[in-house]
Amino acid sequence: MTAPAELSVASIDEHRDDEAQARFDDLIAKDSRIEPRDWMPDAYRKTLIRQISQHAHSEIIGMQPESNWISRAPSLKRKAILMAKVQDEAGHGLYLYSAAQTLGIGREEMMQQLIEGRARYSSIFNYTTPTWADMGAIGWLVDGAAICNQVPLCRASYGPYGRAMVRICKEESFHQRQGFEILLELMQGTDEQKRMAQDAVDRWYWPSLMMFGPPDDESPNSAQSMAWNIKRFSNDELRQRFVGMLVPQAEVLGVTLPDPNLTWNEERQAYDMSEIDWDEFHEVLAGRGPANAERLRRRREAHEDGAWVREAAAEYARKQAAKAATAA
Ligand SMILES: [Fe+2]
Ligand SMILES: [Fe+2]
Numbered sequence: 001m002t003a004p005a006e007l008s009v010a011s012i013d014e015h016r017d018d019e020a021q022a023r024f025d026d027l028i029a030k031d032s033r034i035e036p037r038d039w040m041p042d043a044y045r046k047t048l049i050r051q052i053s054q055h056a057h058s059e060i061i062g063m064q065p066e067s068n069w070i071s072r073a074p075s076l077k078r079k080a081i082l083m084a085k086v087q088d089e090a091g092h093g094l095y096l097y098s099a100a101q102t103l104g105i106g107r108e109e110m111m112q113q114l115i116e117g118r119a120r121y122s123s124i125f126n127y128t129t130p131t132w133a134d135m136g137a138i139g140w141l142v143d144g145a146a147i148c149n150q151v152p153l154c155r156a157s158y159g160p161y162g163r164a165m166v167r168i169c170k171e172e173s174f175h176q177r178q179g180f181e182i183l184l185e186l187m188q189g190t191d192e193q194k195r196m197a198q199d200a201v202d203r204w205y206w207p208s209l210m211m212f213g214p215p216d217d218e219s220p221n222s223a224q225s226m227a228w229n230i231k232r233f234s235n236d237e238l239r240q241r242f243v244g245m246l247v248p249q250a251e252v253l254g255v256t257l258p259d260p261n262l263t264w265n266e267e268r269q270a271y272d273m274s275e276i277d278w279d280e281f282h283e284v285l286a287g288r289g290p291a292n293a294e295r296l297r298r299r300r301e302a303h304e305d306g307a308w309v310r311e312a313a314a315e316y317a318r319k320q321a322a323k324a325a326t327a328a
Helices: 003-029 042-061 063-067 076-101 107-115 133-150 159-187 191-210 222-227 235-253 278-288 292-305 307-327
Strands: 263-265 270-272
Touching (some): 042 063, 042 076, 063 076, 133 159, 159 191, 159 235
Antiparallel strands (some): 263 270
């Protein structure tokens, strides 16, 4: 009869799990950090893997709309700045893939999910960049929204994620300023340049508000993420904060934010605004945005073109290991 022994092993395991869960809950309650070696509930691990890998994919795909303009930037200085910015985004992707790897998922697996179209990334990067002013609007609005989203993530309960975000946020503020400065220069230029800047703001404003995700009452996972100290503010709170930041900056720039209903509500101490077109958001999310297919095609090509680099690096590592073994 082995049943009783099995039962007791199971109950010891259960007891250990309870203890581990209690330790985890205690760390969260104290607003401490969870580190890779710590026990964590499966759902917490899965949520983080999904969020961090989606975030990494967004950084990598996010290089495309801007790399499109590197060869056409209007001056050597602008070219150098834009190149540095796009390289920063590559770096952000790499810190984040590394952070996700500490949770037990491989880089190769994440990359496969992305190029096979099974992973999500921020839908903002599926919009096109037809004019130079788009570089300004992306920096000001898209990187600006990213900062609002990401500053609270510096305090995310998972250590490697929070620490990666600290460095990323420093670079994002440079991105936001360079975008603002591109728009400022255009707004002080010719009528045509002013129109170009306003047109870019008109096209990027609403998609940048969508970056905060669906309204709070349609965001079912938010409460759990907040209970785990991953997320600190709700989607709508962050969206409000972002709009509050934009209004005075738009005045300095001299651009109009394309929402006739945008007004300060003294009673609510918040901005009233028009309804966001969530149908557009869901369409782009479902892969039917202006550039979804193009973004994935380019990523796949880049992955294939880079195969020789991965093979060469693996071969070099193999040779070094063999040399070390022979020496030993
Ligand atoms: Fe970034
Ligand atoms: Fe950025």
